[in-house]
Amino acid sequence: MTINTKNSAVENEGQTNDVLPVTHELVTEIIHALENQDKTQIEFLLEPLHSADVADIFEQLNEFDRRLLTNFIGVNMEPDVLSELDDSTLGHVIDEMDDKDIAHVISKMEIDDAVHVLQDLEDEDQQKIINELPADGRLAVEEGLSFPEDSAGRLLQRNLVSVPGDWSVGKVIDYFRTDDDLPDEFYEVFIVDPMHHPLGTVALNKIIRTNRDVLISDIMDSDPKVVPVELDQEEVAYLFKQYDLTSMGVVDNSGRLIGMITVDDVVDVIDEEAEEDLLRMAGVHDSDITESVFEASKHRVIWLLINLVTAILASGVIALFDASIEQMVALAILMPIVASMGGNAGTQTMTVTVRALATHDLTPSNTKRIIFREFFIAALNGAVIAIVIGGLSWFWFSNMALGGVMAAAMMINIVMAGLSGILIPIILDKINIDPALASSIFVTTITDVVGFFAFLGLAAIVLL
């Protein structure tokens, strides 16, 4: 399939997903066919699609149509469709299917995919389905689920290709030609000792371009990247990015090779982790995008209530100065500007810091330098904004002293915002709290409280 892209802006309609087979027209046709119970048409429409595209269609449908489609496909569900679904849609589809049917579909999956599908289900549902699995699959799945959440073990594919170092390239190729139990996809061969400790790896293209009589150990990369099974998936993803890997061996506590992780799963991890940081910084639950109204509302309102406490705290600061505001209403007019600009400056620094921590760009080697950098940026930007808003306030209220108070308060608040934007995420990271999740609430509290206090406090001293 050559994927066509329409170049004309008119045809394009601002939607970039017309390079993909799942168009609005296709989804509309499928909904129409579903609601008319036109089985032939549904089969005709779904048949040419890749499993990932069928999964996308499930995600696009509303709950009613999704239920129709689930019942229509039933036990004939492609395993890859289930493993490509997002968590909420997967939950809906699995709720609608018979446990025996799900177990049948899952038993056809690779272990890493089966674990991926099962790990997000409620414990009870999970156990019911596991009980329906055939014995050997059940053991492997249970072992996969026994590894810590978000660890290398959860991404593990047990089936890999390993050979002893004294085999020739020819013997390796002959083994490939005769063995039926190879993984569907693999990119390298692991060389192991008799205890199954990894000695090296050879990329397939190197095997193919080498003569049959060469020893496999003579062409292996003898410094292969291998990770322990409990390593966090974020670190696994980092290693794939850092070393441009396509697959990587995983070892158990005694250093024995027990499986591999392939780049397709890592691509998903990279995407998930970036999404998690983005959503968490905005106070949104990781799976918000596909949650129902009530689930999403419940998760988001907690964040709003926490922020309400912050906002009330800031109001408490304003209340301290109610007499000043009564004397000079201009203070009430200008004070939100100080808090709002501090908030924006703090968010800038905090976002850069959270990202730099996630990408290992902020390390013990450069922390001090980067704190100074943020201080200087804040001081520079504070000065610029202070001069602009000081001048404008002076002009607006024909009151030079008010302009001076505004400028000073703005300078203080933007510098405090910069410092809290860099220090709070670093401190949270040190004490093992996710900085993406918790930084903004502290930074906002500081910029609001400091902003109102500096402005109203200075005003009370200087102006009244």
Place this chain on the structure above:
Amino acid sequence: MTINTKNSAVENEGQTNDVLPVTHELVTEIIHALENQDKTQIEFLLEPLHSADVADIFEQLNEFDRRLLTNFIGVNMEPDVLSELDDSTLGHVIDEMDDKDIAHVISKMEIDDAVHVLQDLEDEDQQKIINELPADGRLAVEEGLSFPEDSAGRLLQRNLVSVPGDWSVGKVIDYFRTDDDLPDEFYEVFIVDPMHHPLGTVALNKIIRTNRDVLISDIMDSDPKVVPVELDQEEVAYLFKQYDLTSMGVVDNSGRLIGMITVDDVVDVIDEEAEEDLLRMAGVHDSDITESVFEASKHRVIWLLINLVTAILASGVIALFDASIEQMVALAILMPIVASMGGNAGTQTMTVTVRALATHDLTPSNTKRIIFREFFIAALNGAVIAIVIGGLSWFWFSNMALGGVMAAAMMINIVMAGLSGILIPIILDKINIDPALASSIFVTTITDVVGFFAFLGLAAIVLL
């Protein structure tokens, strides 16, 4: 190398990068050796490192030490070190190197890496280096740079493996064993017709496991994913994610295969695009993390000045009600709460929307449904927050009417925040403006202006 992870929380110190060879100790030793001009020690420390790790060390050093290291390595710079550097560090390193030396290093790179390094340089520097390249490399690099920025063409690796469909598997393997000009890394073979149109692909593992006498066209995937050279890199990344690809062919306007894109470059694209969205939503320049104080300050202050206009606009709304505030100072105390909660609720919805647009989860097929979803979430959360803050305000100021006004204003503002949080990114996307870049300024303006107007306006009518 088995990558060890320390499990003890004490040893760990909250830093996760101790799984990597570039530790704080190593960087400190290198700085020490650099400042003592101890060449033997520097060589000893750098020698065992992967190019990506050497690049990390450059990024960790301050400008002075970075200059020392650049001069120390000079023309012996590994090509991969340059291609792994982030944009700002790359700029510093290239400024410090001799043009001839850089051209020498770049001439040893794959074309996609050379284009990646050159594309971010200033035009003048770029041209000087290109002029120093050997003739054949120069042409290929200039062609690479002629493709639109962030398009598939910029990720293109010209060197791929293509064979005619009538070759046997044995002939393909023999060709691999004798041809010296194969790419360093490849995962599949392209089958082409005499005009070099792609007919299919075969994964290497499939070639290895098939007998020599089978025709290559009999085992090929005859529906290979192929993209046009101008396709946006975000779409390329989407296709890799969607179809779990490791490499993909790229065709020119007449459908001829002109190169391939490999998953290692796509992993970087996915990471960059996620970073871009995260930073842009906070009003930070894409390369902020590695910019100098002045560059970063300049980029960030523009955002602050735009936000200042918004904040002044909101103050203008407050100024309309100065008489009301003079009569009842409680209004000044409570009004920031309405604006701040609206801002938080708007950011939640906006972030979810921007992300859903980026991941193709928000499409014409479900836009209407998701707008309603956001409206209902906003209405629910608005009601919860309105009741809480209405009650608190009543209690705080012993004024039931004030509590009622606060609750009503909060409800109005949170619903408006939800609607603008979903509609603004969708509209911006439709008119081809990056929603990550521009949404927040509109959403903030709306939540501030609506918040103050609703609260103070209702208060003026009901309370005074």
